[in-house]
Amino acid sequence: MYQLNSPLSSVHGIGDKLSEQLGKKNLHSVLDLLLHLPLRYEDRSQIIPINQLNKQSEIVGQSSNIRVKQQFSTIRARVGEFRQYRKGRLLISRAKAIDNTGEVGLIWFNNKFIKNKLTDADVDYFISGEYKNGSLVQAGVELVGADNLHTARLVPIYSKIGRIKQGNLRRLQKEIIDHLSDRLSEQEKLFGALHFPEQIEAIIEAREKLALEELLYLIAKSKKLKAQWQEQNQAQAIKIPTPIIPDSIPFTLTAAQERATREICQDLKDQTAMNRLLVGDVGSGKTIVAGIAAHHVCQEGESACLVAPTQILAQQHFQTLTKIFPNLKIQLLTAANKKDFSIEAATFYIGTHAVINQLKKINPALVIYDEQHRFGTKQRLSEQAHVLTMTATPIPRSLMLTIFSHLELSILDELPNNRQMAETWLVPKKKEVAGIEWLAKQLLADPKKQALIVCPFIDPSRHQALENVAAVKDSLEKIQQQLKTIDPDQKIQVASLHSRLSKKAQQQVIADLYAGDTQLLITTPMVEVGVDLPNADFIIIQAAERFGLASLHQLRGRVGRAGQESFCLLFTSQEKISDNGRHRLEVFCEEKNGFKLAEQDLENRGAGDIFGTAQSGFGKLHFASWTNAELIKKAQTQSENQTNSSWLEPYFDKRNLSQNINNN
Numbered sequence: 001m002y003q004l005n006s007p008l009s010s011v012h013g014i015g016d017k018l019s020e021q022l023g024k025k026n027l028h029s030v031l032d033l034l035l036h037l038p039l040r041y042e043d044r045s046q047i048i049p050i051n052q053l054n055k056q057s058e059i060v061g062q063s064s065n066i067r068v069k070q071q072f073s074t075i076r077a078r079v080g081e082f083r084q085y086r087k088g089r090l091l092i093s094r095a096k097a098i099d100n101t102g103e104v105g106l107i108w109f110n111n112k113f114i115k116n117k118l119t120d121a122d123v124d125y126f127i128s129g130e131y132k133n134g135s136l137v138q139a140g141v142e143l144v145g146a147d148n149l150h151t152a153r154l155v156p157i158y159s160k161i162g163r164i165k166q167g168n169l170r171r172l173q174k175e176i177i178d179h180l181s182d183r184l185s186e187q188e189k190l191f192g193a194l195h196f197p198e199q200i201e202a203i204i205e206a207r208e209k210l211a212l213e214e215l216l217y218l219i220a221k222s223k224k225l226k227a228q229w230q231e232q233n234q235a236q237a238i239k240i241p242t243p244i245i246p247d248s249i250p251f252t253l254t255a256a257q258e259r260a261t262r263e264i265c266q267d268l269k270d271q272t273a274m275n276r277l278l279v280g281d282v283g284s285g286k287t288i289v290a291g292i293a294a295h296h297v298c299q300e301g302e303s304a305c306l307v308a309p310t311q312i313l314a315q316q317h318f319q320t321l322t323k324i325f326p327n328l329k330i331q332l333l334t335a336a337n338k339k340d341f342s343i344e345a346a347t348f349y350i351g352t353h354a355v356i357n358q359l360k361k362i363n364p365a366l367v368i369y370d371e372q373h374r375f376g377t378k379q380r381l382s383e384q385a386h387v388l389t390m391t392a393t394p395i396p397r398s399l400m401l402t403i404f405s406h407l408e409l410s411i412l413d414e415l416p417n418n419r420q421m422a423e424t425w426l427v428p429k430k431k432e433v434a435g436i437e438w439l440a441k442q443l444l445a446d447p448k449k450q451a452l453i454v455c456p457f458i459d460p461s462r463h464q465a466l467e468n469v470a471a472v473k474d475s476l477e478k479i480q481q482q483l484k485t486i487d488p489d490q491k492i493q494v495a496s497l498h499s500r501l502s503k504k505a506q507q508q509v510i511a512d513l514y515a516g517d518t519q520l521l522i523t524t525p526m527v528e529v530g531v532d533l534p535n536a537d538f539i540i541i542q543a544a545e546r547f548g549l550a551s552l553h554q555l556r557g558r559v560g561r562a563g564q565e566s567f568c569l570l571f572t573s574q575e576k577i578s579d580n581g582r583h584r585l586e587v588f589c590e591e592k593n594g595f596k597l598a599e600q601d602l603e604n605r606g607a608g609d610i611f612g613t614a615q616s617g618f619g620k621l622h623f624a625s626w627t628n629a630e631l632i633k634k635a636q637t638q639s640e641n642q643t644n645s646s647w648l649e650p651y652f653d654k655r656n657l658s659q660n661i662n663n664n
Contacts, residue, residue: 001181004031005650012175013168021162030176031651034191035210035622036169038156041203044074044128044140045153051101053131068200073136074128074152075099076144079106080121097127097136105135117141126151140167149174154197170195187647208631210648211624215635217646222404223639229406233273235386236365238300240265246295248325249288251416257285260410264293264388267408268366274386277401280412281594282392282557283419289412290368290388291321295328297386298346302365306350309371311336311503312510316532317370318350333358336503359385371554392554392594403632411595421592422539422556422566426585429575436479439538439569440486443519447491450513451538453479453522454555456546458498472498475542476522497523525551527558534562544570545581549601553594602626622655 002011007029009019027033053073077097084093093108095118106127108114118125118141128151129139140150149155149170158169173195180188193206244265245253253261260278267274280286294304308314311334318332325348333341333351341358349355349362359367369389389407401407415421427435443449455472476496483492495518497509512518513533521527525547536559544552552570560566570585587600603626624631646652 002030002176002179003181004029004034004187006030008033011172012179013172018164021164025161026655027161031648033172034176034195035648035651036158036161037194037207037623039159040157041068041197041200042072042155042157043068044072044151044155047074047076047126047152049101050075050077050097050099050104053104053136068154071130072128073131074126075104075136076124076126076152077104078121078123079118079125079127079141082115082118084115097125104131106139107135107137109138111138114141128152128155147174149196154200154203156195207623210622211628211631212635212638213646213648214622214624214652215632216639216642217649217652219404219635219639220645222406226405229275230272233275233384234271235273235384236300236302237271238265238268238297238302238365238386240269240296241299244292244296246292246325248327249292250324253288254285254412254414254416256280256412256414257289260289260412261292263408263410264289265296268293268296268386273384274366274388274408275406276388276408276410278388278390278410278412279595280390280392281415281421281592282554283561284392284412284415286390286392286412287317287320287370288324289410290370290390291324293388294321294348294366294368295325297364297366298328298348300365301346303344303346303362304348304366304368305355305359305362305364306348306368306370307355308350308352310526311352312506312526313370314351321348321350392550392557403636417563419563420560420565422560422568424556424568424570424589424592426544426570426572426582426589429572432571433482435540435569435571436482437486439520439540440483440492442538443492444487447519448516448535449519449538450516450533450536451520451540452527452533452536452555452558453520453540453542454525454527455522455542456525458500458524472496472522472524479520479522492519493517494520494522497521497526499524499526525555527555532561533558536561537564537566538569539567540569540571542571543573544585545572545577549584549588549597552588553597622652 008014008022008027009016011030011033014022022028022033025036027036053075075097077099079095079097082093082095084091086092091110091112093111093114095106097104097106106129124144126142126144126148127136127139129136131137140155142148142151144152150167156170156173158166161169173191177188177191177195180191190206190209193202194210197203197206244261245258260280264274264276264278267276278286278289290306294306297304306314306317308317314332314334318330321328322330328348329344329346330348330350331341331344333349333354335352335354338354341354343361347362349358349364355362364385366386366388369387371391439451443451453475455475458472473496476494480494483490483494493512495509495512497506501509509518509521513521516535539555539559541547541552541555547555556568559568570589572581572585584600588597591597591600
């Protein structure tokens with residue numbers, strides 16, 4: 001009898017060489033092998049008479065990530081006229097299968113053991129093979145009434161392990177399941193359904209049970225991590241006055257802004273450091289909410305910091321918040337003025353990474369990170385301070401952290417002044433020239449209107465795979481040439497903005513934009529954050545398939561910020577892009593909600609390491625899906641009433657599902 005933690009070397013049929021091959025796949029215990037699940041299943045369960053055989057095309061079905069192929073035909077028949085011969089180095093075996101409706105040829109290649117299976121011409125066999133040219137090819141053969149692991153059922157197909165054959169893997173799984181120490185237990189039923197199911201529904205149910213155990217494990221780890229955060233991260237409790245909204249704010253907050261403000265202020269009252277994510281679409285008013293929190297902190301004699309990813313955005317925040325809070329002591333701290341930096345009490349420091357470098361000297365009670373996806377997770381850690389991170393589209397890692405309760409979540413789901421997100425179109429390659437002409441006519445019709453054209457690169461790439469991707473310098477020349485025929489008097493003033501310009505030149509370009517002297521700006525994605533143009537109505541995003549959904553959403557949010565009708569045009573770098581790339585862009589055109597775009601991004605990219613510092617693409621879940629919201633909700637509910645750890649905890653621990661847990 002086998003225990004789940006029994007070494008595989010104790011399993012009948014596993015010798016030293018086989019054990020070594022399994023070990024290379026990190027399979028060491030009985031549980032490890034049982035959880036080496038099939039990649040797919042082949043449906044060989046339908047038994048048909050020989051006279052109904054016909055050439056079948058492959059049919060692939062998928063339900064809840066269960067892949068089932070139906071390319072094999074299965075018959076019940078007797079076998080006769082067996083013969084073997086060689087054709088060069090190829091060993092060919094032939095026989096005939098006979099039932100009451102007819103006969104069919106059987107053929108095998110390089111199968112020297114098949115003769116040993118066909119020992120009796122007077123018994124019935126189950127025979128499963130692909131029907132080609134009037135014969136069943138490479139057919140699996142088993143006596144009727146045997147275990148039937150390889151025919152006449154849903155047959156599991158596993159990923160390759162060394163030179164171990166599929167049939168041997170099935171026999172090993174059957175040996176273990178039949179000799180588990182706790183016979184007829186729920187676990188035995190679970191593994192039986194996973195490896196030797198009677199119906200597809202049984203596979204789905206068993207996989208969901210495993211997925212649930214995985215989510216319960218992660219939630220338990222998350223609770224432990226949150227307890228560690230609360231124990232290790234203490235901050236200054238801030239006294240919050242009534243009313244919470246300062247009188248200096250000259251406009252009425254949305255209901256969502258008021259709700260988020262109350263949630264943040266409630267956290268600030270506690271000595272346990274806040275760890276909250278503020279999510280709101282571009283233009284939803286996150287900055288004001290953060291500013292109110294900083295205002296209350298400074299009123300209590302403590303300092304606060306707001307860290308922005310760019311100098312332009314930091315200056316913009318500085319100007320905006322200085323106007324709204326005229327009595328608040330605010331300092332701008334960027335690389336440009338860090339020499340003038342001074343430590344003062346009860347000050348709100350707004351700046352770039354330069355602020356991060358001074359956190360120990362400032363010793364703030366509150367640290368706010370704007371545009372969270374622009375900072376690494378290690379950069380966002382702040383000891384002994386309340387932490388508020390803000391984003392318009394949460395990266396998948398953050399979405400998972402909120403699901404698993406690492407972060408508290410506040411959502412701004414209203415846009416002020418009835419602001420609408422830009423109408424978005426995916427423009428075919430052949431219509432891009434017409435798109436530029438349309439844009440030029442709109443700008444000529446109203447000189448106050450402004451537009452942005454965003455390119456991924458400054459210079460054309462020398463890399464062959466990227467040679468068609470738009471660059472700022474090329475686009476500037478092409479647009480200027482095109483405008484000569486549409487705008488011969490050069491009424492549309494065009495400028496370019498990119499990081500290779502000097503800081504002084506960048507500031508001049510921005511100043512000309514705000515003054516209205518520039519109508520069309522061709523730029524890199526550096527405008528993703530930091531350019532707030534009330535008159536910008538149009539944006540064209542070149543090579544849109546190369547941007548993540550979060551970046552596309554941020555860029556689209558640069559226009560229509562005063563509540564006017566606005567438009568976003570997506571250009572692609574090639575006539576044909578991948579089906580997945582086109583689908584992403586089509587979804588983006590239809591979906592204007594940042595949180596839903598995050599879920600789509602999550603499905604495309606993977607969740608990242610939710611306990612560590614990896615941002616995306618790791619997808620470390622073994623059985624569950626990050627996008628199965630219903631199952632995640634079920635796991636959350638069940639975890640509230642469950643005190644015991646998952647019985648699969650040793651398996652997940654060994655595979656570092658919560659890898660780098662101490663890094664966060």
